Amino acid sequence: MKKILRVALPPIFTAIALLVAWEIAVVVFKPAAYLLPSPIAILRAANIDSHQLINATLSTAMSAGLGFVIAAVVGMVCASVLSQSQFLQRGLYPLASLFQMVPLVAIAPLLVIWLGYGLSATVASAAIVAVFPVLANTLDGLRSTDPALRELFRIYNANRFTRWWKLELPSATPSIVTGLRIAAGLAVIGTVVGEFVSGYAGEDAPLGMVVLAAMRSARTDLVFAAVALSAAVGFVLFGAVSFLGWLSLRKWHASTLSR
């Protein structure tokens, strides 16, 4: 408990200090409200539009969560397949890295063309940005399994699948967790970008659409509120992944052992 406080308190204090400074700056310099609303004004706006914002947040969280899960599964499965074959690795991995270079904003319209407006396109967009770090980190982890332990499994005549399941995968867990943590943040970014392109207005318009609509009507306070909420979605996803990672590593990995 003490340790949690020691870790959590400094950033919380820093954040509060920044918000207070921001509030004071707005009060002192009085910028136009459409340029920079004060934190309190943003809160007030969020409160008024709370119903819409909650729906939007849930919708975005849903896309990001689904996209993340798909990216996690696809990334780990692909990495596992690639790790078993030098041939596939040489053939496919460079392509996968190249794929990573294609800007998402440019693909998003294609996703809309293929999947239509709505959830599928945003989920796909989230999954596409999030998949590569999972793939790369998992592959890296699987390949850097201690050769001495590989030899041990060879001595016991373990087959490929057993070796993967009982040796390579557990030993890659720290890398996989790292990849998943990066992917958690990226999934939210991918979702919001997807929503810009493929989102829909109405009752459960996602945060990306809220940002666009608020921007068009010069509701900067609402833009800020929506941005803060999408950051919160990312934060929660990241926190959940980190927690699960900590759970799976706490017993043995150096990063979690107190000593």
Place this chain on the structure above:
Amino acid sequence: MRNASHGTVRNVNLHGGLGVHVRGVSHIFDGLQVIQQADLQVEPGGFLAIVGDSGGGKTTLLRLIGGLLAPTRGEIVFTASGEMNAGESARGTSSQSTQAVAQTSSISFCFQEGRLLPWRNVLDNVALPLELNGVLAHERRAAAREMLAKMQLSDSENKMPAQLSGGMRMRVAMARALVTRPKLLLLDEPFGALDEVTRLALDEELRQLWLDTGTTAILVTHSIQEAVSLAQQVVVMRGKPGRTMQSIAIDLPKDAAHRTNMQFVSLCERVYQQMTLQSKEVARVAQ
């Protein structure tokens, strides 16, 4: 016969040892000759120690015997107790049969680093070889517990490897090597990283386990004292590529106090002489 000369009662019939006969084995790693014409012989249930220069090919020889590598030249023949010369053999050209022997898991390895899986507790580490052989969970755990009890590790069965001292880690590794009831135990500098006191204690435990199980043991070590005090014969490996020298028979009473014995000292002296021969002489003395 051995029982009489060593004054120790040893139940060789428990699960029997595997005799090993290495004949004229050479090994070349991508053009680099590491072992030249190595010869050695251990009878079923025997204990042989290999000492020698660093980089002299001792680990390689052990891996050849264990079937992890196929010899470039020469052959390695295994004999089961009671059926001399009728065992399985491996020639330079076909490594199939060496592999087959390892596959029956009658051969176990024990390495210096222990090689425990850091994400498994002690019990599941010891049970690993059985698990990979398809033994059911409760059976393999029971077998692992029995081994752990033998090594006085019962209290630690739920600990993770990172929580163990170096000596405990090695004992877990030994328990894992023995849990399959091997007929041949190959030990590669198992206690090399330990302090002297722990090492002496583990030497004693190893000797006791060898006596109890009836397994054949081949130990690679850097310590002449360890080799002489544990083994029935010591083979020195010298030079690059490594050659085996005439094996030195150790006929000592195997009791705990023997390390101060004059006979012990003079045997160590003989091993030491072989280890410090000039390279010219090595070529002459090597068989």
